[in-house]
Amino acid sequence: MDTANQYVKLNVGGALFHTTLGTLLKYDSMFKAMFSGRNEVFRDSDGYVPIDRCGKHFGLILNFMRDGTVPLPDCRTEVQEIIIEAKFYLIQ
Numbered sequence: 001m002d003t004a005n006q007y008v009k010l011n012v013g014g015a016l017f018h019t020t021l022g023t024l025l026k027y028d029s030m031f032k033a034m035f036s037g038r039n040e041v042f043r044d045s046d047g048y049v050p051i052d053r054c055g056k057h058f059g060l061i062l063n064f065m066r067d068g069t070v071p072l073p074d075c076r077t078e079v080q081e082i083i084i085e086a087k088f089y090l091i092q
Helices: 021-025 030-034 058-067 076-088
Strands: 007-012 015-020 048-051
Touching (some): 021 058
16 A cells, blocks of 8 residues: 555544545645654554644644645634644644
8 A cells, every 4th residue: 555545543632533644744744744754653542643632623724734725714713723723733
């Protein structure tokens, strides 16, 4: 199996996500550093990589990494929360 197509399971603050390694490596982000192979990535007993962060907006972050777009909500507070999350994950 091509490594880019290898599935990765993430547990972001209790919210579970599935994606490919290729998606996580697409941008120069926290995930690219995490999955670079330099260090072993911790996985829980179910195979999920735990991320100690609220998962509320992670789906939007993940979709941005997949296709480069993100539909922003009308609420300014939520937009600010998404920007904070993007900065945490080092996504510009």
